[in-house]
Amino acid sequence: MSIESLVKNAKPLRGPHVIEYPFRRSCGPILSRFFSGLRDGKLVGIRSRTSGVLVPPAEYDPETAEPLDDFVDVGPGGEVVSYAWVSKPRSKQPLQHPFAYALVKLDGADTGLLHVVDVGGDESKVSTGMRVAPRWSAERKGDIHDIEAFVPENEAVPAPPVMKVDETPVGSVLTPLRLEYDFTAGKEQSVFLRGIAEKMILGAKRPGDDLVYVPPRGADPRTAEPTPEFVEVADKGTVVTYSIVRVPSENIDFELPYVCINVLLDGSDLPFFHVLQKCELEDVRIGMRVQASWVPDDQLEPSVTSIAYFEPLDQPDVPFDDIKEYC
Amino acid sequence: MRDVAIVSFAQSNAESEIRSEVEILQPVAAEAISQSGLERSEIDFTCSGSSDWLQGQPFAFVMALDAVGSWPPIKESHVEQDGAWALYEAWVKIQTGEVDSALVYSFGKTSPGDIGLVQAIQLDPYCVTPLWPDLDSLSGIQARACLDAGIVTERQMAEVVSRCLRSAQDNPHAVRKGDYSVDELLDEPFEVSPLRAHDCPANSDGATVMVIMAGDRAKDLCERPVWIRGFDHRIDPPALGTRDLTRIPSARLCAEKAGGADGRLDFAEITAPYSHQEVLLRREMGLADDLPVNLSGGSLAAHTLMSCGLNRIGDAAMRIAGGHGDRALAHAAQGPCLQQNLAVVLEGE
């Protein structure tokens, strides 16, 4: 395929991008008391000078930042201060049938606790001022999910007693995060990546300029001008610097140790990171010539992973002086 | 205080962008710089606002530098806030006397993720985020509190929407616009009761760029400089259950400190992503019932997160520069249920 037709026909690429991590949060002495209480089926607040009894308890007064330590038992019943009705719950929300997010002012508290109210999916059964009480989780672990939901007070049952009292205060809570994005590669990157799928490495440049950017960046970083001209560069290049990575990383699939190179492709003016294989570690050096090793043709994709790795090329090294501007 | 004027402004908003952040920002920056009459190298300071979470990439703002020009090296800073706060930092920098001009920009994409859920991670990470309340739900709780307190009626909310979407017809940057009667809007189903879809922000992708300049040079650069006469921002406590959601003390305070009430206002551009919030903010910031608000359509017409506050300020400035009013209040907000607020009073010469 020609560059022109690639540029013209390159549909922008989209792909799923997921950020996921099981964050574990140490909670400090005040929240520890709150979460330990939940584990025991009890609710506790803390008294503040300016805002009354706070639930959940805070370490400090919300207006004055003074430290707080005067715990107060609250609830378990309370009243809905305000709410919003969720008719189409998202998968990570606590209930999968229609429910309300609500601020619940527990008996003895002066502030609202944000939680969910379950009225069996019937919006007409929820109202401001209604009396509610917790529906406790069958298994309580010492986090906010120990309350499954608030329900109308007459439907609530007391917290099942703790079979075996855990004397260890709750020290941390596990709060898994998973966010899904529909990533768009952008116009220039899409052309570059479509080229990769054809085993063509394309760089971009400003009209009238001779510096070529691989991969394209959407603009020339020096001038912020667009780089609309595409040129093909070689899949051979020179190692301008490198490191040997022996430390594991969650998101990296290469077997340790691996050689991470900054490679300057012939015809490009921007080194980029990739890996070097088929080379003894002690033989890696600045100035060595390398060539891209592509995945088999039937596995080519619009992704830099289509270059499986770089491998040494049997050519003399480039003298340091010739590449030092790029090192 | 030094006199500082907004000398140029450009923006881009679209429902969903396939371009990269750099590709979106680059032409907007070029336009704002060109309109300012300054060369890039003549602009002393650069400050931007954005959030890494919109694209799910740490250091997203680092790449954005490619789009605005940073070679030779520039004096530059970045706030992880709406661009309105970047403008504040730039204005402060000019007040120190170290610099005379600044390029301010912001950008955001709301389309790649479920933006309502992404914003749930700005809440209490121990007790609230694990329940994943989306921003529409939290705003719904606030709206109901206002309805119950008699501060706003459903009809008033629909009136706000109807007016904003009608005004937005004149705004090429609006992504939601149209002529809808109040009754028509009230016939729509609830999205998150008491909010209907049109009561919620018109989430969009885009970028915003502004050039500001101190003193006499600003007078040389533009026919009618728009001067920043007062500038302030404040924050309220975060816990929604601790705040009285029918009151926004930080909005009241920043409008007062910026001098909103120190003279006649011709109009206001405010950040009210949910329709009831316009009514609430009018009340808190002391805006008269008949004062034109959000002639741009506001966030109900285009809501490019991290840029929308700076857009309100820019829209107000351009209206004054075009001779449609002499003195205006512009406002930005961020955080759930208007936790943090910023006000700037603009005046044409």
Next chain:
Amino acid sequence: MAERCAVIGVGQTHYDAKRIDVSMPGLLREAALRALEDADLTWNDIDAVVIGKAPDTFEGMMLPENYLSDALGASGKPLLRVHTAGSVGGSTANVAVSLIAAGIHGRVLTIAWEKQSESNAMWGLTLSPPFSVAVVAGAGGFFAPLVRTYMRRSGAPEDTGILVALKDRKNALKNPYAHLKMPDVTYEEIRDSFMLWDPIRYLESCPSSDGACAMIVSSEELAKKAPRKPAWVLGTSMRSEPVQFAKRDAVNPMSGRLAAKDVYEQAGIQDPRKEIDCIECYVPFSWFEPMWMETMGFADEGEGWKLTHDGTTALDGSRPVNMSGGVLSSNAIGASGMCRYAEAANQVRGEAGEHQIDGAKVALGHAYGGGSQYFSMAVFGSEKP
């Protein structure tokens, strides 16, 4: 026209791999309360808060400062959040100084933090988008090739990095807040430690820490009321350049050189080699000490390593560097730049404790971030300018 500005209070947390004894608000308050105590002030005395940290992916929170605002006494006050990658601790303090210099506020609390143990720095820094290949393993993966280039360019002795690490690890023993304390550390132990990102060894690298650092900056008028000697801010500077462009020098970046030149000019420093008594600079991997000595003009290009070998940068040398043990000993990423400032300020205040340099009058604080592309610097003086 700018108002004079002084640092009148400094507070730091104890740094550790996992501060599981505290929540995030608790961590920040530990530093902020120590700074208030140092300045003999209460939350009420503060006009505004400027907060900084590096990527929010580390804690999995968006705009975390909004959640933390009331923990820092910011209710009803202005709060700004700065993020300029690793340099953020420095640039956050610079913004606080601007608020005083502009005459907008009398006293500002500035604080920078990171609670890296909520997740994992290697994860947080290596979130590759689709279509790319993930090869750069964390910050070390990015900076190791630059170190290799420096070694090649300068021809520095191969043990330069070992000597820097040995010095900073010894210095940390005198710092009560330091995370890594290795009383028996030896040259051989560092030399024989595991190569993580060849040529960077494990003991030549910074740890991942939880921690926060806070400063109270004030106007000249209010500094008069401070109970302890203030550190006068003689200058602050910031410079940025693109992360990559054709023929960019990322080893000795122009932005770093210009930021240094700017801050010396503001401070009235003609020759930094003669007029600066000590330096706290951002050295996450030991080889960056010689690199930054060149960028900041303390050595000619290619000769920064000599200052390590001849003992100039040692605690008892003629111009000590990283008296506190530096980033190599404590690295709560977002806070690290502000620690450099705070430690430099404490030197000229005479408040640096066991690692105090006798008679330090002028000290430099330095931070960098991104791909060696963001720089923040400040010069502190014991005498009012």
